[in-house]
Amino acid sequence: MKGAQSRAVAPPHQVEKRPAPSPTHDWIGPPNPLSNMRPIVYRAPETETELEKRLRALRQDTExxxxxFWANQNVTFSKEKELFIVSQLNAKGLSRRDTEGRRRSLDSEEMAVFYKSFLDKNRIRHANYNKEWYRRNFTITLLMARVVLQNFWKNLSQNGKKSSSPTT
Incomplete structure (x- = not known):
């Protein structure tokens, strides 16, 4: 898996504490303030097979x-947006705050210039993210299918042993 290679930029910092995996339940935490995503810790059943461990590890790595990605993207977006607003206000001869101390803002048409520029500048990064996201989800789906088949065969063989054993 390309987990470490895919993370080109170190995370700003993951501050939330996660519990150890439960044998019975997934843990879903509150939204992270940087990524706006809820962290998930997937359950780890005591009878987990090697294939199920691989699946859980890939799902966790993908989370x-x-x-x-989104923590870094959101931090970058916020910093660049603030710089854009300040530069536009400076170009108009305005300070960041008005005479009453309120923050000045730009109208939607002025901000549209920034949004388009940001998307254009990050187009390749977003395309690479999407490719990796689809690749990971395809692999997760295949592993899930293998786990279902593994469990099906396990249950089928256990049921076969029960029905073929002689009754006295």
Whole structure:
């Protein structure tokens, strides 16, 4: 898996504390203030097979990778947006705050210039994110299918043993 390679930028910092995996329930935490995503810790059943462990590890790695991407993206967006607003206000000869101390803002047409520029500048980054997201989800889906088949065969063989054992 390309987990470490996919994270080109280190996360701003993951401050939330996660509990250890429960054998019975997934844990879903409150939204992270940087990524706006709810962290998830997937359950780890005591009877987890190696295939199920691989699936859980990939799902967890994908959650962490997704958090890292959006935390970095949102921090970058906020910083660049603030710089854009300040530069536009300076160009108009205005300070960041008005005479009553309120923050000045730009209208939607002025901000549209920033939004388009930001999207254009990050187009390749977003395209790479989407490719990796689809690749990871396809792999997760295949592993889930393998787990379902593994459990099906396990149950089928256990039921076969029960019905083929002689009754006295």
């Amino acid at each position: 962490d990778w997704n958090h890292d």
